[in-house]
Amino acid sequence: xxxTRLIVNRFLFGLITLLAITLLISLALEALPGDFAxxxxxxxxxxxxxxxxxxxxxxxxxxxxxxxxxxxxFLQGDMGISLSNSRPVAELLATRLGNTLFLAVASAIVxxxxxxxxxxxxxxxxxxxxxxxxxxxxxxxxxxxxxxxGYMLVALLAVNWQLFPxxxxxxxxxxxxxxxxxxxxxxxxxxxxxxxxMMRMTRAAIINLLQSPFIEMxxxxxxxxxxxxxxxxxxxxxxxxxNVIVLNLAYLVVGVVVVEVVFIYPGLGLLMIDSVTxxxxxxxxxxxxxxxxxxxxxxxxxxxxxxxxxxxxRHPR
Amino acid sequence: xxxxxxxxxxEAKNPVSGLRRxxxxxxxxxxxxxxxxxxxxxSFWVLVAIFAPLISPFEPNATLVPFMKPGAVNPDGGTxxxxxxxxxxxxxxxxxxxSRTVLFYAPLATFCxxxxxxxxxxxxxxxxxxIDDVLSRIGDMILSFPVLVLYIIIISTVGASGLxxxxxxxxxxxxxxMRIVRGLVLDLRNRxxxxxxxxxxxxxWRIMLVEILPNARGPLIVDACLRMGYVIINIGVLGFLxxxxxxxxxxxxxxxxxxxxMALIFPHMTVIPCIAISTxxxxxxxxxxxxxxxxxxx
Numbered sequence: 001x002x003x004t005r006l007i008v009n010r011f012l013f014g015l016i017t018l019l020a021i022t023l024l025i026s027l028a029l030e031a032l033p034g035d036f037a038x039x040x041x042x043x044x045x046x047x048x049x050x051x052x053x054x055x056x057x058x059x060x061x062x063x064x065x066x067x068x069x070x071x072x073x074f075l076q077g078d079m080g081i082s083l084s085n086s087r088p089v090a091e092l093l094a095t096r097l098g099n100t101l102f103l104a105v106a107s108a109i110v111x112x113x114x115x116x117x118x119x120x121x122x123x124x125x126x127x128x129x130x131x132x133x134x135x136x137x138x139x140x141x142x143x144x145x146x147x148x149x150g151y152m153l154v155a156l157l158a159v160n161w162q163l164f165p166x167x168x169x170x171x172x173x174x175x176x177x178x179x180x181x182x183x184x185x186x187x188x189x190x191x192x193x194x195x196x197x198m199m200r201m202t203r204a205a206i207i208n209l210l211q212s213p214f215i216e217m218x219x220x221x222x223x224x225x226x227x228x229x230x231x232x233x234x235x236x237x238x239x240x241x242x243n244v245i246v247l248n249l250a251y252l253v254v255g256v257v258v259v260e261v262v263f264i265y266p267g268l269g270l271l272m273i274d275s276v277t278x279x280x281x282x283x284x285x286x287x288x289x290x291x292x293x294x295x296x297x298x299x300x301x302x303x304x305x306x307x308x309x310x311x312x313x314r315h316p317r
Numbered sequence: 318x319x320x321x322x323x324x325x326x327x328e329a330k331n332p333v334s335g336l337r338r339x340x341x342x343x344x345x346x347x348x349x350x351x352x353x354x355x356x357x358x359x360s361f362w363v364l365v366a367i368f369a370p371l372i373s374p375f376e377p378n379a380t381l382v383p384f385m386k387p388g389a390v391n392p393d394g395g396t397x398x399x400x401x402x403x404x405x406x407x408x409x410x411x412x413x414x415x416s417r418t419v420l421f422y423a424p425l426a427t428f429c430x431x432x433x434x435x436x437x438x439x440x441x442x443x444x445x446x447x448i449d450d451v452l453s454r455i456g457d458m459i460l461s462f463p464v465l466v467l468y469i470i471i472i473s474t475v476g477a478s479g480l481x482x483x484x485x486x487x488x489x490x491x492x493x494x495m496r497i498v499r500g501l502v503l504d505l506r507n508r509x510x511x512x513x514x515x516x517x518x519x520x521x522w523r524i525m526l527v528e529i530l531p532n533a534r535g536p537l538i539v540d541a542c543l544r545m546g547y548v549i550i551n552i553g554v555l556g557f558l559x560x561x562x563x564x565x566x567x568x569x570x571x572x573x574x575x576x577x578x579m580a581l582i583f584p585h586m587t588v589i590p591c592i593a594i595s596t597x598x599x600x601x602x603x604x605x606x607x608x609x610x611x612x613x614x615x
Contacts, residue, residue, distance in 0.1 A: 013457070014461070016458075017457075017458045017461050017462065020458060021462055024470070025470055139599075139602060139603070139606070140599060142602070143546065143595060143598045143599040143602045144595045144598070144599075145550050145553050145554060145557075145591070145594060145595065145598070146554075147553075147554070147557050147573065147591065148591040148592075148594065148595050151573075151577075151580055151584070151587050151588055151591055152588070152591070154580060154581070154584070155580075155584040155588055158581070159581055159584055166580075166581055250463075253463060254463040254464065254465045254466065257465055257466075257558075258465070258554055258557070258558070261557070261558060262577075272469070273469070273558055273559075276469060276473040276560075277559070284473075288466055288469075288470065291463060291466050292462055292463065292466060295461075295462065295463045295466075296461050296462065299461050300461075
């Protein structure tokens with residue numbers, strides 16, 4: 001199979017996955033017990049008012065019709081109207097998405113170089129005290145749920161020493177410095193989690209590489225260690241490292257949900273959890289689609305980069 | 318005590334594992350310090366769960382004195398060693414009873430996910446062809462979606478209950494297990510003993526379950542242990558997001574969710590259940606690490 005065809009295949013598969021997921025979400029949320037119209041009216045619900053609200057919101061059409069309409073509108077940038085406060089979903093999402101991206105990008109900027117550095121050092125000085133220390137700490141870190149790390153930071157840095165705010169209230173009027181200060185704890189939490197995962201994967205990839213025959217060959221030829229690493233190991237390490245980075249950015253997308261709830265950070269994850277509770281279908285659909293699309297795209301990117309970097313992947317057995 | 322531990326780890330694939338094997342495993346485990354720590358942590362929580370009625374100082378759902386700090390004395394007798402929560406329930410007792418919840422649902426969910434994953438993986442790897450394509454594609458699709466978002470869709474659809482959490486976990490982790498089993502089967506199906514069994518005219522299911530599966534057990538036991546850790550994290554996260562087991566029965570994740578608004582004033586209410594969850598997960602991860610060391614040594 002040609003390279004282009006493989007990549008196109010991978011791309012189409014991602015797209016189909018995304019469509020399947022949106023259909024699943026529409027069908028699933030349709031099956032929720034209770035109805036939004038009843039819930040919204042509460043005590044004042046009479047059969048007539050319920051019917052009127054259902055008519056007004058288009059809730060009385062069949063699921064598949066609503067799904068098709070929603071998808072068509074979504075592709076044109078119209079994500080529908082929030083059921084709970086009648087504002088356009090796109091408008092509600094815009095600021096939240098910005099905040100979430102800010103959190104994710106800030107964490108990635110700190111975490112990626114740090115994790116690569118630690119991972120490479122641990123791999124090069126394998127079995128040393130430093131490597132054992134880094135490995136033990138990161139094993140502990142991946143065993144801890146994100147909310148645990150978040151609350152420990154809150155308990156220490158926000159309650160005991162009162163250095164940072166425990167609740168990250170972000171608004172557009174704040175300057176970049178103020179924003180960073182307000183969201184320092186969520187960034188630290190995410191960084192800690194990502195560094196642990198990424199560092200372990202980097203270390204494993206480099207160790208795997210250092211054990212391959214051509215490195216042994218270079219060592220046996222009597223080359224200097226620095227030359228082996230710079231000239232022989234690093235160019236070959238590029239593909240696994242790119243893969244590690246992209247996969248962890250995808251992981252960041254999910255990690256952000258829990259961290260946002262811990263710090264009540266006004267991002268997309270918090271909005272999604274709140275909307276699930278209030279059963280605001282258009283918002284939930286849009287949030288899930290954004291999270292899903294990001295995750296699927298990043299995974300796809302990791303696969304495609306791996307195919308490009310490693311010719312052996314082009315011929316699966 | 319380690320017997321119970323190992324049982325939870327092995328039950329996923331091998332219900333009739335002999336006692337001799339378990340004793341041998343414990344002996345080997347002694348060589349891996351990380352594995353020993355893990356076995357200790359896991360068996361500690363297993364013992365706590367078994368003896369919950371004996372060691373729990375109060376009723377887990379009884380409302381006594383609210384907002385007590387750790388170590389405070391109950392005016393009606395007894396001490397709140399870990400304090401009480403916002404409606405006056407003793408946190409130590411809830412942690413102790415909560416260990417039963419997590420140690421019931423996590424192994425159950427992992428076990429069910431394994432049954433599904435093993436069957437799908439065996440079928441896909443052994444028959445190959447179109448059935449492999451279909452199963453693998455569906456699996457890839459589920460795997461290429463963020464797990465947490467998947468849980469949220471499922472739980473918010475079918476509602477939060479113990480059974481639904483198990484269903485959600487099986488749905489989300491089955492494909493991962495299938496992928497591992499399939500890979501192992503693809504390697505094992507060309508072995509001579511499989512060809513011999515085929516020549517003897519054994520049925521396909523007998524070959525899959527009796528000839529192939531037992532030889533794939535090593536990596537699967539390690540994976541089951543790691544996966545148990547992930548399942549515990551996920552049950553905790555669901556509880557934390559308010560999508561876990563319904564109140565009032567004690568559940569560690571739920572305890573954090575109920576008290577998180579007060580985390581700034583009464584950190585002990587959230588930090589203690591966090592520590593309980595983390596030590597149990599760490600236990601399973603270290604145990605898996607130890608077992609991997611042992612299996613690599615052979």
